[in-house]
Amino acid sequence: MWNPHEPISSRQRQILGLAGLGTAVAIWAGVAASGLVKPYFLPAPWDVAAALLDMAQAEGDRNLFGAAWASARRVGLALIAVVIIGVPLGVLMGSSSKVNAVLSPLVDPMRSAPVVAVLPIVVLWFGIDETAKIVFLWLGASVFLIPMVRDAIVAVPRQHGVLAEDLGATPLEAIRHSVFPLALPRIVDAIIVAVGVEWTYITVAEYVNAKQGLGYLIQTYKRLSANDKVFAGIFVILVMALVTDQALKLLKRRLFPWETEA
Amino acid sequence: MKIELSGIVQEYPAPEGVGVLRVLDGVDLTFEEGKLNMLLGPSGCGKSTLLHLMGGVRPLGVVSPTEGTVLIDGEPCTGHHDDVVMVFQRYLNRPDLTVRQNVAFPFRFKLWRKKVPKAEQDSRVDEMLEAVGLADKAHHRPSQLSGGQNQRVALARALVLRPRVLLADEPFGALDAQIRHEMQVLLVDLIARFPTTVVFVTHDITEALILGDRVVVLSTPPARIADDFTITEARPRSENWLRSTEGSQMAARVIEQLRGGHGPEGGGQVRVTV
Numbered sequence: 001m002w003n004p005h006e007p008i009s010s011r012q013r014q015i016l017g018l019a020g021l022g023t024a025v026a027i028w029a030g031v032a033a034s035g036l037v038k039p040y041f042l043p044a045p046w047d048v049a050a051a052l053l054d055m056a057q058a059e060g061d062r063n064l065f066g067a068a069w070a071s072a073r074r075v076g077l078a079l080i081a082v083v084i085i086g087v088p089l090g091v092l093m094g095s096s097s098k099v100n101a102v103l104s105p106l107v108d109p110m111r112s113a114p115v116v117a118v119l120p121i122v123v124l125w126f127g128i129d130e131t132a133k134i135v136f137l138w139l140g141a142s143v144f145l146i147p148m149v150r151d152a153i154v155a156v157p158r159q160h161g162v163l164a165e166d167l168g169a170t171p172l173e174a175i176r177h178s179v180f181p182l183a184l185p186r187i188v189d190a191i192i193v194a195v196g197v198e199w200t201y202i203t204v205a206e207y208v209n210a211k212q213g214l215g216y217l218i219q220t221y222k223r224l225s226a227n228d229k230v231f232a233g234i235f236v237i238l239v240m241a242l243v244t245d246q247a248l249k250l251l252k253r254r255l256f257p258w259e260t261e262a
Numbered sequence: 263m264k265i266e267l268s269g270i271v272q273e274y275p276a277p278e279g280v281g282v283l284r285v286l287d288g289v290d291l292t293f294e295e296g297k298l299n300m301l302l303g304p305s306g307c308g309k310s311t312l313l314h315l316m317g318g319v320r321p322l323g324v325v326s327p328t329e330g331t332v333l334i335d336g337e338p339c340t341g342h343h344d345d346v347v348m349v350f351q352r353y354l355n356r357p358d359l360t361v362r363q364n365v366a367f368p369f370r371f372k373l374w375r376k377k378v379p380k381a382e383q384d385s386r387v388d389e390m391l392e393a394v395g396l397a398d399k400a401h402h403r404p405s406q407l408s409g410g411q412n413q414r415v416a417l418a419r420a421l422v423l424r425p426r427v428l429l430a431d432e433p434f435g436a437l438d439a440q441i442r443h444e445m446q447v448l449l450v451d452l453i454a455r456f457p458t459t460v461v462f463v464t465h466d467i468t469e470a471l472i473l474g475d476r477v478v479v480l481s482t483p484p485a486r487i488a489d490d491f492t493i494t495e496a497r498p499r500s501e502n503w504l505r506s507t508e509g510s511q512m513a514a515r516v517i518e519q520l521r522g523g524h525g526p527e528g529g530g531q532v533r534v535t536v
């Protein structure tokens with residue numbers, strides 16, 4: 001019988017995960033080897049691997065590690081801005097229905113807005129340098145983070161705030177000492193989503209006038225029709241996004257061991 | 263410290279969306295210094311509403327009280343009062359803090375940091391941990407404690423402020439009989455050590471009779487005071503006393519009041535665990 005609550009050991013999870021991944025690669029390899037699809041459309045796994053090696057040894061701005069570092073740096077800097085501006089804003093919206101009423105029509109629809117279409121405006125306002133790229137990533141991730149932070153605050157039962165105020169807290173102290181700490185694990189979830197969003201937007205951010213970066217590499221090789229290298233670039237972005245995601249989730253479990261207890 | 267409620271009427275928007283639901287219908291009550299007052303009544307009769315009024319906790323978007331006044335030592339009660347502290351059925355302990363940090367929690371607020379010097383804060387916290395029997399669990403987190411132990415933390419967190427009034431809203435309502443009994447014994451012990459006026463809401467008749475110096479019974483809504491009597495029997499009160507003529511007459515009287523004048527269905531949910 002199928003049991004949706006059946007526990008799974010981490011070993012079992014790893015094996016099943018690898019099996020899924022392995023099957024996908026096997027199908028990919030099979031299709032590539034069969035010759036049914038031209039390598040231009042679907043480079044074989046071994047070609048992509050060779051391209052990766054090639055790119056790792058490339059000189060100058062085409063070097064894979066340099067590109068990965070440049071992209072990671074943008075993602076990191078933008079994330080700092082997302083957290084510094086977005087978390088207080090989300091907390092404010094979650095703590096005051098008036099502030100929320102003002103800001104929610106500005107923030108909430110942006111989640112489904114074509115952020116990509118906003119890029120030319122960002123470039124218009126912030127130029128074509130590093131700033132514009134970071135502002136773009138900041139914007140793209142903030143519209144996801146801010147509502148999530150707000151919802152995390154709203155989800156804390158009102159009684160916690162009531163108790164704090166009954167014990168003599170000012171409204172601000174009640175948020176700081178009772179509501180915020182309880183919302184923190186979900187706020188960290190919002191930050192994890194924000195990094196993920198930034199990684200999906202990195203190629204777009206590096207569309208305009210990037211001199212280095214994974215998105216830049218992908219575009220360059222696209223122009224050269226080196227699709228094995230395009231695949232390799234996408235692969236590296238996926239891996240980096242996965243690594244940041246897993247690292248942050250690990251950090252979260254370390255920081256909030258009480259969340260899964262109780 | 264004296265709490266005076268006069269002519270308290272509380273109406274809430276009716277759940278069906280039309281009109282109002284009158285919960286409290288003219289309640290006059292005075293609580294005098296240093297007693298253990300039990301507030302008893304059927305489910306939904308407005309016990310929590312009444313307690314919140316005294317604690318200065320107001321519902322969102324509803325005028326409270328609709329009519330009437332609440333005076334604390336003659337002063338109108340409009341919000342938080344330094345000498346009045348509440349304890350709820352939900353412990354509301356911070357899961358990320360240790361037991362000790364939870365007991366010291368109110369000292370994070372400027373109000374108490376100014377009022378109580380650091381050294382005294384520490385000594386009070388130690389004293390409270392020992393008083394509720396959690397000195398050896400000081401560094402545990404709430405998730406490592408039982409329900410009863412968590413409620414001990416919440417009690418210690420309230421009494422560490424040396425309130426002159428303690429308002430308790432069914433604090434032991436979620437605990438099983440055995441633990442509830444232990445907590446009742448502990449409470450009697452605690453208020454002997456840290457004297458305070460207690461208003462204790464319960465819908466357990468036994469609990470009311472075991473603990474109360476005075477028992478106030480509310481009727482089904484729209485609630486008025488159905489009965490109000492004192493118990494002079496010294497605590498701790500035994501099972502035998504509960505089964506004695508005096509004890510069983512009191513229980514019968516409360517049950518009678520809770521059901522009285524409201525037809526056969528009028529009693530609401532009343533728990534008798536004698």
Ligand SMILES: Nc1ncnc2c1ncn2[C@@H]1O[C@H](COP(=O)(O)OP(=O)(O)OP(=O)(O)O)[C@@H](O)[C@H]1O
Binds near residue numbers: 274303305309311465
């Ligand atoms: N903020 C509110 N808005 C609307 N209705 C409310 C509100 N607070 C309480 N009520 C209603 O008022 C009635 C009394 O509620 P209250 O919580 O004071 O009763 P209670 O005696 O404490 O009940 P219980 O024994 O279940 O704890 C209930 O019918 C409840 O639904």
Ligand SMILES: [Mg+2]
Binds near residue numbers: 309310311431
């Ligand atoms: Mg209640």
